[in-house]
Amino acid sequence: MNSPVGEKKRNGSLLHPYTNPVRQQQTGTTLTAKGDGVHVLDGDGKRHLDGMSGLWCASLGYSEPRLVEAARRQMELLPYHQTFDARATAPALELAERLVGLTSEFEFDKVLFANSGSEANDQAAKLIWFYFNAIGKPRKKKLIARTRAYHGVTVMSASLTGLALNHNDFDLPIDRVLHTDCPSYYHYGKPGESESDFVSRIIGNLEALIEREGADTIAAFFAEPIQGAGGVLMPAQGYFERLQEVLTRHGILLVADEVITGFGRTGQMFGSQTLGIKPDIMNIAKAMSSAYLPISATLLSKEISDAIVEGSNRQGMFGHGVTYSGHPVCAAVAIEVLNIMQERDLVGHVREMSPLFLSRLKRMEEHPLVAQSRGVGLLGALEILKDKSRRVSFALTDGIGLVLKQAALDEGLIIRPLLDCVAICPPLVVTPSQIDELFDKLGRALDVTL
Numbered sequence: 388m389n390s391p392v393g394e395k396k397r398n399g400s401l402l403h404p405y406t407n408p409v410r411q412q413q414t415g416t417t418l419t420a421k422g423d424g425v426h427v428l429d430g431d432g433k434r435h436l437d438g439m440s441g442l443w444c445a446s447l448g449y450s451e452p453r454l455v456e457a458a459r460r461q462m463e464l465l466p467y468h469q470t471f472d473a474r475a476t477a478p479a480l481e482l483a484e485r486l487v488g489l490t491s492e493f494e495f496d497k498v499l500f501a502n503s504g505s506e507a508n509d510q511a512a513k514l515i516w517f518y519f520n521a522i523g524k525p526r527k528k529k530l531i532a533r534t535r536a537y538h539g540v541t542v543m544s545a546s547l548t549g550l551a552l553n554h555n556d557f558d559l560p561i562d563r564v565l566h567t568d569c570p571s572y573y574h575y576g577k578p579g580e581s582e583s584d585f586v587s588r589i590i591g592n593l594e595a596l597i598e599r600e601g602a603d604t605i606a607a608f609f610a611e612p613i614q615g616a617g618g619v620l621m622p623a624q625g626y627f628e629r630l631q632e633v634l635t636r637h638g639i640l641l642v643a644d645e646v647i648t649g650f651g652r653t654g655q656m657f658g659s660q661t662l663g664i665k666p667d668i669m670n671i672a673k674a675m676s677s678a679y680l681p682i683s684a685t686l687l688s689k690e691i692s693d694a695i696v697e698g699s700n701r702q703g704m705f706g707h708g709v710t711y712s713g714h715p716v717c718a719a720v721a722i723e724v725l726n727i728m729q730e731r732d733l734v735g736h737v738r739e740m741s742p743l744f745l746s747r748l749k750r751m752e753e754h755p756l757v758a759q760s761r762g763v764g765l766l767g768a769l770e771i772l773k774d775k776s777r778r779v780s781f782a783l784t785d786g787i788g789l790v791l792k793q794a795a796l797d798e799g800l801i802i803r804p805l806l807d808c809v810a811i812c813p814p815l816v817v818t819p820s821q822i823d824e825l826f827d828k829l830g831r832a833l834d835v836t837l
């Protein structure tokens with residue numbers, strides 16, 4: 388399609404993910420036609436600041452020529468070859484080395500590539516089962532995740548996800564997955580309960596769950612350092628420290644789902660550093676390629692990878708792998724993302740921008756609709772309530788999220804309503820004046836919504 392069309396398409400063949408299909412037929416589909424830095428342009432030329440980096444992923448914005456050039460170079464040299472049968476392309480090999488180097492404090496040993504965050508979580512679950520079989524603990528198979536977690540949409544990753552929408556009518560979660568408390572004190576602390584008492588209560592619930600099920604049946608605990616799609620939920624103070632102690636004591640692995648929090652979003656390279664977590668497995672995707680091409684990875688501790696190597700040798704080979712694992716063009720782009728992040732000290736830039744971002748976020752609490760702001764680095768959310776003094780939510784049918792989203796679009800801003808909040812996650816390359824533009828537009832959109 389050469390010329391972007393202004394008219395909205397109503398009955399196309401595309402089934403839109405995470406969209407009400409009936410409403411979509413009424414409102415039509417908006418064409419996103421062009422990217423320009425931190426902005427995207429609709430088919431009719433209307434410009435929006437992308438306050439969500441697409442889906443929490445386009446960290447370098449939409450017009451980074453070095454990523455285009457890295458992809459073009461690799462396309463010309465070798466557009467595809469596989470990593471099966473002891474073959475590999477130079478970008479796949481280099482990227483695996485670079486990721487292990489980048490995460491040296493976590494002492495990962497091997498990297499398995501996939502194409503999406505869902506697949507990374509899915510393969511992590513399979514590798515965990517394989518690991519416990521390989522070390523002679525075949526009963527250790529159950530996986531624990533948390534309510535309001537988001538780990539993706541494949542059968543396994545949707546099972547790990549802790550949101551009703553991803554389970555209802557899909558006959559999920561599968562039997563081996565259990566859910567425990569979301570660690571957001573703001574949402575789940577009881578009246579009069581201190582933050583540390585809240586942590587003690589939910590850690591106690593976890594211990595009770597482990598006791599009930601039997602620690603010898605529980606393999607791993609999946610956690611986003613900050614729960615993203617569940618509402619940008621910050622864990623209560625001290626939660627991860629207590630959690631890790633319990634998991635270690637019971638021989639339960641910790642999987643950090645860094646699909647949103649990886650690659651600088653929280654002001655450090657990984658959210659696990661910001662939250663003081665030492666995972667056995669780490670899953671990454673999204674900003675790994677600044678979303679220019681699909682790629683994800685699962686990073687494994689030496690203990691796990693050694694056992695997988697031995698177990699696979701006994702079987703004859705490692706019985707897992709997808710066609711595009713370590714795709715050379717995607718890997719070349721991911722390497723260039725790392726180069727750019729390093730050369731431009733992008734993590735330092737996030738730390739520099741974060742105080743302005745968080746103070747503008749905090750100021751939004753003065754608005755009658757905003758009950759709370761929360762955030763870290765360049766990741767934030769505003770809790771939007773009908774009555775903030777009494778903590779009354781809007782009924783879902785009020786469609787307040789849609790009204791706010793549309794008001795923001797009218798202002799030229801893309802944000803994402805999630806349950807009772809609106810998420811904000813601009814490209815990491817955002818400037819101070821663009822942060823002001825974002826919050827000025829959001830403020831006006833909130834005024835219209837009131």
Ligand code: PLP
Binds near residue numbers: 502504508539645647
């Ligand atoms: N894990 C987390 C924390 C995510 O936020 C997401 C997507 O938003 C996923 C996994 C799934 O990633 P994908 O949509 O690439 O499958």
